[in-house]
Amino acid sequence: MEITLKDIQEAKSSLRNAVYKTSLVHNTTFSEMAKSSVYLKMENLQKTGSFKLRGAFNKISRLPEKDRKNGVIASSAGNHAQGVAMAATSYGIKSTIVMPKHAPLSKIAATKSYGAEVILYGDVYDEAYEKAKEIQKQTGAVFVHPFNDPEVIAGQGTIGLEILEDLPDTDIIVVPVGGGGLISGVAIAAKSIKPSIKIIGVQAKNMPSMAESISQGHIATIEGMPTIADGIAVKTPGELTFNIIRHYVDDIITVDEDEIANAILLLMERAKVIAEGSGAVSVAAILNRLEYIENKKVVALISGGNIDVNMLSRIIDKGLAKSGRRILIDTLIPDKPGTLGILLNRVAETGANVLSVTHNRSTRDIPIGYAKVELELETADEEHAEEIKKLLLLNDYNFLLL
CATH class of the missing domain: 3.40.50.1100 (Rossmann fold)
Structure with missing residues (x-):
């Protein structure tokens, strides 16, 4: 056509x-x-x-009065659902939307808020579509296709x-x-x-x-x-x-x-x-x-x-992790007073911001006399992250970058 x-x-x-x-x-x-x-x-x-509101509204606005009485039905991962729901409600038409079970919760909630009955079915759009067509045959509702119309x-x-x-x-x-x-x-x-x-x-x-x-x-x-x-x-x-x-x-x-x-x-x-x-x-x-x-x-x-x-x-x-702007460092330090402070001071010298510190001496993989420290750091970029790694190596820290 x-x-x-x-x-x-x-x-x-x-x-x-x-x-x-x-x-x-x-x-x-x-x-x-x-x-x-x-x-x-x-x-x-x-x-x-x-x-999606554009297409849904144009379709629904052109429905003859006789086709509106049984309502409209659609299948959608979320955006078409909201468009159909808003357009139908504005014309006083009942709307039913079949959405995949794993559709974003925000889209499901929004669709309901626009006045639609929401049915969750299938893992992807195509399975929701088949279910919507099945319901349409039972109810006589007008099917509002999300794209092939x-x-x-x-x-x-x-x-x-x-x-x-x-x-x-x-x-x-x-x-x-x-x-x-x-x-x-x-x-x-x-x-x-x-x-x-x-x-x-x-x-x-x-x-x-x-x-x-x-x-x-x-x-x-x-x-x-x-x-x-x-x-x-x-x-x-x-x-x-x-x-x-x-x-x-x-x-x-x-x-x-x-x-x-x-x-x-x-x-x-x-x-x-x-x-x-x-x-x-x-x-x-x-x-x-x-x-x-x-x-x-x-x-x-x-x-x-x-x-x-x-x-x-x-x-x-x-x-943030991929761009080197947030890193996790796992290292061992002597289990003595002041050693954690020394590590944190050296990291602070680079200008990194410490987001969290985990200090543990109890698990099996930690040698007696040592403590395991995991630092979550906020950094400027990959170059900054490399600077921190070099500083730790220079000061004889054995560490893993997670």
Whole structure:
């Protein structure tokens, strides 16, 4: 089914009072790192914290009155769920959302708060989808597909209109890809207005279903592995989106889990932006995979900001450790008064901040007359961590860096 620029423009009119026109913000740090002009399209600041409201609202706003009586049903890892719930509630329509059992707790709670009945089923989106279709047959509710629906795609495409309104000379738009609804809409809108623009899709390396499908020339189901970009963890792309992407999208690349986590951390530190894993893959791609974007105007679509706080904490801890800004040192010292103080003073001389100290003399692996000390240190960078290691070696400490 063909989706046109006119469909997207009509969707924009329908959404005028329902969604925000989110900001397009230039980021100096990422621009310097990528040697290009990088702009962030801030859909993480959209109502419900994600672009998904656009497509869901456009779909539900167009339902005939006779189709509303049995309500709507959807399957989602979280963001589409919230969009459908908010849109349905605004029209007084009952909504039921089937979410994977391991969906982030914050997304489950938010979906319920928007008025939906939430059913947890399956380990990934595709299993939740099958359950939702089963319930739909029983209830007669209208199924609101998260990506393989022309009205949903048209709603997402309004982002492409906004980008080119704010930055008409955009050269490249980098877009997260799961099932493909977002990039399909953005690509149709952008290419219809400016055919020379490049549209680059990004998937998690752990779940590259669309990338593999395009590579193989047919829709492929990929079992994949868990990813922190749960919002784009889709095993099987949609037929409609697959065909649109083949026609409109210039390339689809993948990024790994460390690159995604680092992008989340950099967005927090350098842009003061909270992005979920699926929202950060566009920045991960720009910083690690797109060498040919130098001296271009590049838009990174930050598709959502609904990250679980516990996951965010783990990402921060891992990122600090990987960059050498938080280290754990395990060493033995003589079990005598003053030796712990000497060790701490030597560490303090380097400017490191001691976050915690564990002192133990009782376990079997500790020789009599010694105590085991574990230090958690806050450091400036890898060079600072190396300085601490050299100082300990110089003073004859035997230690392990954990």
